[in-house]
Amino acid sequence: MVKIFIAGFVILFIAILLMGGRVFFTKSGKFPDIHIGDSKPLRERGIRCAASQDSEMNGSESPIEKMLKS
Numbered sequence: 001m002v003k004i005f006i007a008g009f010v011i012l013f014i015a016i017l018l019m020g021g022r023v024f025f026t027k028s029g030k031f032p033d034i035h036i037g038d039s040k041p042l043r044e045r046g047i048r049c050a051a052s053q054d055s056e057m058n059g060s061e062s063p064i065e066k067m068l069k070s
Contacts, residue, residue, distance in 0.1 A: 035049065036048065036049045037049040037052055
């Protein structure tokens with residue numbers, strides 16, 4: 001049981017190191033930004049985040065303000 005736990009822990013540790021190699025081992029390491037609104041090619045095509053489009057269509061009014069008006 002202990003051998004399996006240690007083996008699993010070692011495999012998990014190696015996987016985390018391999019996935020975060022650039023983040024852990026470079027001076028300006030940071031995780032890549034995968035947000036749709038921050039992608040230059042998508043912005044050039046006019047594609048934006050669904051949440052941004054929704055808030056833009058609804059205006060800057062909060063849902064509570066809308067509820068109080070009705």
